[in-house]
Every structure is written in C-alpha cells, then in structure tokens.
Amino acid sequence: xxxxxxxxxxxxxxxxxxxxxxxxxxxxxxxxxxxxxxxxxxxxxxxxxxxxxxxxxxxxxxxxxxxxxxxxxxxxxxxxxxxxxxxxxxxxxxxxxxxxxxxxxxxxxxxxxxxxxxxxxxxxxxxxxxxxxxxxxxxxxxxxxxxxxxxxxxxxxxxxxxxxxxxxxxxxxxxxxxxxxxxxxxxxxxxxxxxxxxxxxxxxxxxxxxxxxxxxxxxxxxxxxxxxxxxxxxxxxxxxxxxxxxxxxxxxxxxxxxxxxxxxxxxxxxxxxxxxxxxxxxxxxxxxxxxxxxxxxxxxxxxxxxxxxxxxxxxxxxxxxxxxxxxxxxxxxxxxxxxxxxxxx
Numbered sequence: 001x002x003x004x005x006x007x008x009x010x011x012x013x014x015x016x017x018x019x020x021x022x023x024x025x026x027x028x029x030x031x032x033x034x035x036x037x038x039x040x041x042x043x044x045x046x047x048x049x050x051x052x053x054x055x056x057x058x059x060x061x062x063x064x065x066x067x068x069x070x071x072x073x074x075x076x077x078x079x080x081x082x083x084x085x086x087x088x089x090x091x092x093x094x095x096x097x098x099x100x101x102x103x104x105x106x107x108x109x110x111x112x113x114x115x116x117x118x119x120x121x122x123x124x125x126x127x128x129x130x131x132x133x134x135x136x137x138x139x140x141x142x143x144x145x146x147x148x149x150x151x152x153x154x155x156x157x158x159x160x161x162x163x164x165x166x167x168x169x170x171x172x173x174x175x176x177x178x179x180x181x182x183x184x185x186x187x188x189x190x191x192x193x194x195x196x197x198x199x200x201x202x203x204x205x206x207x208x209x210x211x212x213x214x215x216x217x218x219x220x221x222x223x224x225x226x227x228x229x230x231x232x233x234x235x236x237x238x239x240x241x242x243x244x245x246x247x248x249x250x251x252x253x254x255x256x257x258x259x260x261x262x263x264x265x266x267x268x269x270x271x272x273x274x275x276x277x278x279x280x281x282x283x284x285x286x287x288x289x290x291x292x293x294x295x296x297x298x299x300x301x302x303x304x305x306x307x308x309x310x311x312x313x314x315x316x317x318x319x320x321x322x323x324x325x326x327x328x329x330x331x332x333x334x335x336x337x338x339x340x341x342x343x344x345x
Contacts, residue, residue, distance in 0.1 A: 078266070081333040100158040101157075102115050102250070103156055103158075104128050110171065113174075116255050116258055119179045120279075120297065122148050123297070124177065125149065126140035126295070131292070132154065173285070174265070174266045175266055176255070176259050176268075179273075180272075182312065183305060185252055185327070187302070193228040205236075206224070206226060209235075212235075213236065231314055237323060
C-alpha cells in the first residue's frame with residue numbers, strides 16, 4: 001500500500017510523493033520536475049528583466065529628463081519587497097476574476113488602471129471615461145463625480161474571460177497610484193465618517209463600530225452611527241473580529257490587497273505626492289498628452305501629514321503597532337518611511 005502526501009513547490013506546482021516500490025522512479029521524477037521548475041522560473045526572471053529593460057529604454061527616449069529612472073526604481077522597489085516578503089506576499093498563489101474588479105480597462109489605448117480610493121481615483125476615472133468615451137467626453141471635469149463611480153461607465157478586468165484577462169495583463173500598459181498609507185487612512189475616515197452626506201457609511205459601518213467599541217452609547221448614535229471617533233475607527237481596524245468578518249472596505253483596504261502588485265507586474269507606479277507630474281507623464285506615454293491633461297488638484301481640505309499626525313496623537317502605541325503591521329506591505333512596497341509620529345517601541 002502506498003503512503004502519499006502532497007508537497008508544495010513554490011517555484012512551480014504541487015507534486016504527490018509516494019513511498020512505495022517505485023521509490024527510485026519517484027525520486028527521479030521529482031529531480032526532473034525540480035529542474036524543469038527551475039528552468040521555467042529562471043526563464044521568467046530573464047523575461048521580466050528583458051521586458052523592464054526595454055520599457056525603461058523606451059521611457060528614456062520619450063522623456064530624457066530622468067523620469068524613466070525614477071519609475072524604474074519604483075518598479076524595482078515593488079519587486080524587491082515582494083521577494084523579501086515572499087512568505088506574506090505569496091499567501092495567495094493564484095488570482096481569480098473577482099480579485100480584478102479594481103482594474104479598469106481602456107481598449108482603445110490598451111491601458112489598465114488599478115484604482116485605489118482616496119488616491120485621486122475620481123479624477124482618474126473621469127480621465128478613463130474620456131479615453132474610453134470615443135468622443136463623448138473631452139474635458140474630465142465636465143463629468144460629475146457621481147457619474148465617475150457608476151460601474152457601468154467603465155469596464156473592469158473581471159468582466160473578461162480568463163483568456164482575455166491573461167492577454168490584457170500580458171500586453172496592456174498597467175499602472176496604479178499610491179499614497180502614504182496613514183494619510184490615505186485619515187482621508188478615508190474624514191470623508192466617510194465626518195461628513196453628513198455619507199449617511200450610507202454611517203449606517204453600514206458607523207453603527208457597527210459604535211455598538212462594538214463605545215460604552216454607554218446614546219440611542220441616536222446606535223441608530224444613525226453618524227459620529228464615529230477616529231480612535232473607535234482604529235479599534236475596529238485592528239480588531240481580529242474585523243478580519244474575520246471578511247475583506248476591509250475598499251476605502252481603507254491596503255493597496256496590496258486591492259491591486260495585487262506581487263502578482264500583477266505594473267509598468268508604472270504613480271504617487272499622490274507627485275500626482276499631476278506622474279499622471280501627465282502617463283498620458284504622454286499613451287499618446288494623448290497634447291489633447292488631454294490630468295485635472296489640477298488644489299483642494300484646500302486635503303489631508304496632510306501634519307493633520308494625520310494630529311489624528312494619531314490619541315492612538316495608543318499598541319494600536320499604532322498593530323495598525324502599522326496591517327499596512328506594512330504598503331509602506332515597504334511603495335517606499336514610504338515609518339512616520340516620525342508613530343510610537344513603535
């Protein structure tokens with residue numbers, strides 16, 4: 001009788017190992033399989049190196065100012081962070097179509113944009129509507145913000161077949177925009193929990209947060225959930241029960257979980273801190289820079305680093321450590337320093 005177990009090979013596939021009379025043959029097969037896996041892995045690494053070298057040369061020709069070097073460094077940082085933290089980043093070996101609902105597709109210009117809430121995604125969706133509208137729109141700011149978030153106005157990658165998904169991931173220009181993780185988090189809190197018009201978030205999340213974390217809550221707070229404190233919001237995020245409830249809402253979910261940069265090799269990583277510069281660089285790359293500019297952003301109420309530090313001043317050091325662990329991959333992958341106001345000792 002054979003005794004079998006399943007062994008995972010991180011480079012390739014699962015192989016069943018059996019202890020029986022054909023032990024020698026099984027061992028030979030495993031060695032052969034391992035060599036094939038190594039060959040496939042090394043070939044893939046070589047292809048990525050060749051691909052990014054070619055992309056970098058192309059970007060350098062388009063913009064000799066040195067921007068290509070900057071964007072290559074950002075890509076390298078993502079790849080290196082995925083490699084160093086492989087035990088964490090490869091928990092999920094395969095993506096499903098459901099993981100791709102944040103990837104907006106522009107067929108005309110062969111673009112894929114992974115939108116991240118609270119990182120200028122409304123304006124980027126407006127731009128994508130202009131690009132995919134075939135003349136219907138010319139000025140992004142003429143599109144009402146609520147229209148930019150209507151799902152039917154843009155096509156996302158999860159709506160394609162598996163073969164179509166693979167083709168587009170391989171051949172289309174893929175980009176995303178990121179932001180300092182805690183600044184983005186405070187921005188999400190301010191937008192969803194301190195503004196009266198976001199009553200749907202108050203009802204859906206505010207009532208739950210107040211019920212769990214506020215002692216002696218008023219009946220009005222329990223019913224309407226309209227006055228969630230930042231400290232209560234943080235308690236909710238770091239509570240293991242929240243993790244068990246399912247994925248975080250997209251407005252405070254990590255970029256790592258929304259866009260899967262360890263599985264999808266993005267051609268460009270733009271940053272909120274250099275938003276217009278990076279955005280217009282992308283528009284020039286795809287050949288529309290002369291006719292389309294990214295909307296200027298001069299919002300006086302935007303969340304700043306100083307404002308974020310003030311919000312964190314009332315958060316315990318233990319919760320700060322827990323919160324940093326939750327967003328650690330975003331800090332590492334996108335080269336954001338640990339904020340000076342954090343108490344991680």
